[in-house]
Amino acid sequence: MTTTTTDPMLRRTYWFVAIAGLVLALLAQQLQGLEFAASAALGALIAGGNLYLLSRTVVNLMAGQRASWGAVAVLKFAGLLLLTYFVFQFEFVAPLGLALGFGALPLGIVAAAAFGVPPEAPTSKDSALGDSTLATSPTTIDSSSQVNHRA
Numbered sequence: 001m002t003t004t005t006t007d008p009m010l011r012r013t014y015w016f017v018a019i020a021g022l023v024l025a026l027l028a029q030q031l032q033g034l035e036f037a038a039s040a041a042l043g044a045l046i047a048g049g050n051l052y053l054l055s056r057t058v059v060n061l062m063a064g065q066r067a068s069w070g071a072v073a074v075l076k077f078a079g080l081l082l083l084t085y086f087v088f089q090f091e092f093v094a095p096l097g098l099a100l101g102f103g104a105l106p107l108g109i110v111a112a113a114a115f116g117v118p119p120e121a122p123t124s125k126d127s128a129l130g131d132s133t134l135a136t137s138p139t140t141i142d143s144s145s146q147v148n149h150r151a
Contacts, residue, residue: 010055012112012116013051013108013109014052014108016108016109016111017044017047017048017104017107017108017109018044018048018104018108019108020044020104020107020111021041021044021045021047021101021108022041022044024040024044024100024103025038025041025044027040028040028097028100035093036096036097036100037097038093039093039096039098039101040097040098042093042101043099043100044101044102044105045101046083047102047105048104048105048108050076050105053072056069056072057072057073057076
């Protein structure tokens with residue numbers, strides 16, 4: 001199975017990360033106020049963007065597009081470090097709120113795995129291994145090491 005950005009499980013993970021970020025931001029607003037909630041929302045947005053770029057990078061690196069997507073991976077990492085530095089240096093956000101928002105990523109991933117797309121059940125004509133050819137066409141190997149298929 002290849003994983004792409006159109007993969008149902010990956011799309012579901014994006015949604016769960018977004019929902020977790022929204023819940024954490026609302027919780028932060030109730031507990032600490034608007035600035036804390038905005039910080040949590042920014043952290044969740046950064047975490048979701050990181051997940052999206054990381055998934056695209058891994059898929060394209062595995063597809064053999066190493067040069068361009070390798071550069072994207074390095075730039076993404078450097079960008080995250082610079083963004084975090086500037087956010088903390090100029091005190092744009094509450095640090096704990098931002099960290100709370102980052103928590104949307106692991107929470108969303110766990111929730112997507114727990115409530116993910118169920119695996120397809122084998123149909124009645126499929127064997128336990130999911131291969132219907134075993135049940136309909138037995139294979140034997142004769143003494144000359146050639147494979148014979150019996151109908």
